[in-house]
Every structure is written in C-alpha cells, then in structure tokens.
Amino acid sequence: MTATGEPTEEDIQKQYDENPDKYMAPEYRDISYFEISTNDFTDQIEITDEQALEDYERRIDEFTKEEERSFIQMLFDDKRAANVAFTELENGKNFEEVLTDQTGESAEDYTFEAQTAADISDVYGDDVAEQIFTTEVDQYTSPIETGFGVYIFKVAAVNQGTTDSFDDVKEQIIADLKADEALRLLYDLTDKVQDEVAAGSTLNETANALSLNLVQIRNVNEDGLMPDGNASSDLPLIVDFLSKAFEQNIGDELELYEGISNKFYMLSVDNIIDSKLRELTDVREQVVTDWTQGRREALASELATKITDEYSNEENAEKLLADYQGMGADLVVNQVTVNRENIENNVAANIHASIFSQDIGGIEMI
Numbered sequence: 001m002t003a004t005g006e007p008t009e010e011d012i013q014k015q016y017d018e019n020p021d022k023y024m025a026p027e028y029r030d031i032s033y034f035e036i037s038t039n040d041f042t043d044q045i046e047i048t049d050e051q052a053l054e055d056y057e058r059r060i061d062e063f064t065k066e067e068e069r070s071f072i073q074m075l076f077d078d079k080r081a082a083n084v085a086f087t088e089l090e091n092g093k094n095f096e097e098v099l100t101d102q103t104g105e106s107a108e109d110y111t112f113e114a115q116t117a118a119d120i121s122d123v124y125g126d127d128v129a130e131q132i133f134t135t136e137v138d139q140y141t142s143p144i145e146t147g148f149g150v151y152i153f154k155v156a157a158v159n160q161g162t163t164d165s166f167d168d169v170k171e172q173i174i175a176d177l178k179a180d181e182a183l184r185l186l187y188d189l190t191d192k193v194q195d196e197v198a199a200g201s202t203l204n205e206t207a208n209a210l211s212l213n214l215v216q217i218r219n220v221n222e223d224g225l226m227p228d229g230n231a232s233s234d235l236p237l238i239v240d241f242l243s244k245a246f247e248q249n250i251g252d253e254l255e256l257y258e259g260i261s262n263k264f265y266m267l268s269v270d271n272i273i274d275s276k277l278r279e280l281t282d283v284r285e286q287v288v289t290d291w292t293q294g295r296r297e298a299l300a301s302e303l304a305t306k307i308t309d310e311y312s313n314e315e316n317a318e319k320l321l322a323d324y325q326g327m328g329a330d331l332v333v334n335q336v337t338v339n340r341e342n343i344e345n346n347v348a349a350n351i352h353a354s355i356f357s358q359d360i361g362g363i364e365m366i
Contacts, residue, residue: 004295007288015291016280022290023283026221027275031245032203033267034212035236035259036189038182045181047174055173056166063169067161068114069132072107072154074099082143082150095140095154114159128153183262190256190264197254203268206254219273222246238265245269304365311363 007015016023056063072095076082085102089095096107121129124146131141132153140154189210196206207214217234219226222242224235235241238259248269256266280287342352354364 004292004299007291007295011291012284012287013280015294016283016287019290020277023278023280023286024275025227025278026223027246028219028221028227028273029217029245029269030271031217031220031267032214032270033217033236033241033245033265034203034207034214035238035263035265036186036193036212037259037261037263038179038186041182041185042178045178045185047177047181049170051177052170052173053166055177056169059173060163063164065162066116066118067133068116068159069120070112070114070156071132072096072099072111072156074103074110074152075148076102076143076150076152079143079145079150082152086143086152089140089152111156114157124148124151186262186264193256193264193266197256197266203254203266206266216270236265238263241265241267308363308365 074082074085076085081102085098088098088102099105099107099110117129117133120132128144128146128151131144132155135141135153135155137155137158140152142152144151144153192210193206196209201209204214206212215234215236217232220232220235220242224231224242226232240257240259244257245267248267250269250272252269254266254268256264258264336346338346338352338355340356342349346352347355350366354366358364
C-alpha cells in the first residue's frame with residue numbers, strides 16, 4: 001500500500017464539511033439538585049441503653065441458637081422387627097452392629113447431621129423429636145411407631161444451644177435502631193418535600209424551606225464531562241442522575257427520584273447549551289487523523305481490488321499472493337494454517353469463513 005501523503009487544506013475542509021456529525025460539541029447543561037439519605041440523620045440519633053435492652057428482649061430469638069442433635073436411625077416395617085433389634089441393644093450389642101445385622105445397612109448411610117427439635121419434628125413428628133432430645137449422647141430411644149414405619153434412634157452428638165448476651169450484641173442493636181429511626185426520619189422528610197412541591201415551590205425554595213443543601217452543576221454533558229474534558233466534581237454518586245437530568249427540559253415539573261441505599265434526590269435543569277459544530281481550528285487534528293485513516297482505507301481497497309483482479313486472470317493462475325509482497329509500502333502477506341473449528345481463533349471469523357468457502361487457488365477480498 002502506498003503512503004497516504006499529507007492532506008491539502010482543501011482535503012481537510014472537505015473532510016470537515018462532509019462529516020459534521022464527527023465534530024459536534026455535545027449538549028451541555030446547568031443543573032441544580034439536592035439529595036437526602038439516611039446518612040443525613042444517623043449521627044443525630046441517640047439510642048439509650050434502655051431502648052437497646054428493650055429491643056434485645058424483643059428480638060431474643062434472633063440472638064439465640066437452638067440446641068441441635070445429630071443421630072443414627074434404624075427403620076423397620078413393623079413393631080416385631082423393631083423389638084428384636086431393641087432386645088439386642090438391651091443385651092449390650094453395639095447399635096451400629098445391630099443396624100447392619102437387622103437391616104443390612106451401614107451406620108454411615110443412616111447418620112444424619114445435627115438438627116433442631118423443630119427440624120426433626122417437621123420430618124418425623126413431635127414424638128420422635130421429644131425422644132431424641134431427652135436421650136443422652138451415645139444412648140438410644142425405644143422403638144417409635146410413625147407413619148413411615150418403626151424407628152430406633154441413637155443420639156450421636158449434641159450441639160448445645162447458646163444465647164448472645166446483651167453486651168455482645170449491644171452495638172449491633174444500637175446500629176439497627178439508628179438505621180430504623182433514620183429511615184423513618186427520611187420518609188418524613190420526603191413527605192415534606194412533596195408537600196412543598198405540591199404547594200408550588202421551586203427547587204431552590206424547597207431546599208431553603210427544609211434547610212437542604214442545594215448543589216449547582218455548570219456546563220456538564222451527558223457523560224459528566226465539562227468543556228475542558230474534565231469530569232465535574234459536583235456530580236452526586238447516583239447511578240441514573242445524568243440520564244434523568246438529560247431527559248428533562250427547563251421548567252419541567254419537579255419529581256422526587258428514589259436512588260439506591262435509602263437515598264432520594266430532586267433536580268431541575270437551569271440552562272441548556274445546545275450541541276453545535278466545533279470550529280475547524282478546534283478539531284483540526286482530529287480531522288487530519290480521520291482523513292488519513294480514510295485515505296489509508298481507500299488505498300488499501302484500491303490495492304486489494306487490483307490484486308484480486310490480477311490474480312483472477314488465467315495468466316496469473318500459478319502466481320502466489322506472496323509474489324505481491326512489496327507492491328505497496330505497507331503490504332504484508334501472511335500465511336496461516338487453520339482447522340475448520342478455528343478453536344484457537346487463529347484468524348478472524350470472517351476470514352475463516354472465506355477460507356473454507358473457497359476452492360484451492362481461490363481469492364476473495366474482504
């Protein structure tokens with residue numbers, strides 16, 4: 001491929017005039033907003049020890065870990081078979097041996113992980129849960145008839161229940177109470193904001209009436225950038241803030257938006273600076289780059305067409321693409337071997353498809 005050369009002033013002007021969309025300055029806006037969240041209230045809230053203790057007692061189940069028991073079970077079809085096994089146990093025979101002798105199963109397959117009394121009751125019934133929880137470790141129950149058959153259980157292990165002390169969970173309780181109160185205060189404030197807006201107050205008037213911090217952003221585009229290319233430092237950490245701001249027009253009805261993490265915000269568009277074509281002097285470097293790229297692609301296309309046309313002639317049937325090496329300053333002929341699956345992505349998908357659609361000696365410009 002030949003060198004692109006340097007564009008003339010006429011080339012630059014033509015590139016600029018024929019591609020105005022590439023050189024448009026974005027729309028910029030002036031925006032005012034305030035945001036409110038539970039964080040605005042947390043530090044103001046005081047929780048007494050009495051309030052914390054009352055909440056601890058109310059939530060005691062939350063801080064209590066119930067006793068759990070693991071067990072091994074035998075299951076028989078009838079009471080007679082269960083009584084035979086129970087007699088062997090009473091005569092001193094090992095539970096695991098009786099299980100294998102009487103059922104043909106191993107203790108490993110019929111050992112169950114630790115469960116609460118409620119969990120066991122849900123599966124086996126209240127009677128089974130009561131007997132398992134009143135039997136000592138390594139001891140066994142008497143035969144218990146259920147709708148599934150007759151069981152004998154051995155208690156394998158006991159995980160004692162525990163209850164966190166008030167001192168252990170006091171900080172958590174205070175934090176939870178503060179969060180609950182902050183959320184209540186936040187929603188009270190959102191009601192007041194809505195009342196102000198319903199009464200006809202502007203964003204600025206609403207902020208003043210409720211002592212809210214009003215922030216003003218100047219000259220920001222939809223990507224959060226200012227004309228100098230730097231990000232605005234006044235933007236809030238709200239995911240959809242800019243999309244909402246650029247959906248609105250000046251004078252639109254105020255709306256209180258809900259963000260994430262217990263946050264609300266309200267905004268208004270104060271000024272819109274329409275998108276416009278940048279001066280050529282401001283984008284000249286980009287125009288030259290675009291012209292050069294376009295020229296490079298055009299020359300590459302011309303060269304590829306020429307090679308394709310020549311290669312398609314019968315007189316060049318024995319010619320290799322490698323023979324064209326050096327025809328252009330940047331022309332490089334690559335050789336590659338690929339399989340039909342192209343699992344390792346040795347070539348781009350469109351090149352791979354072309355390779356396997358051609359016969360030997362074929363040529364295609366992509």
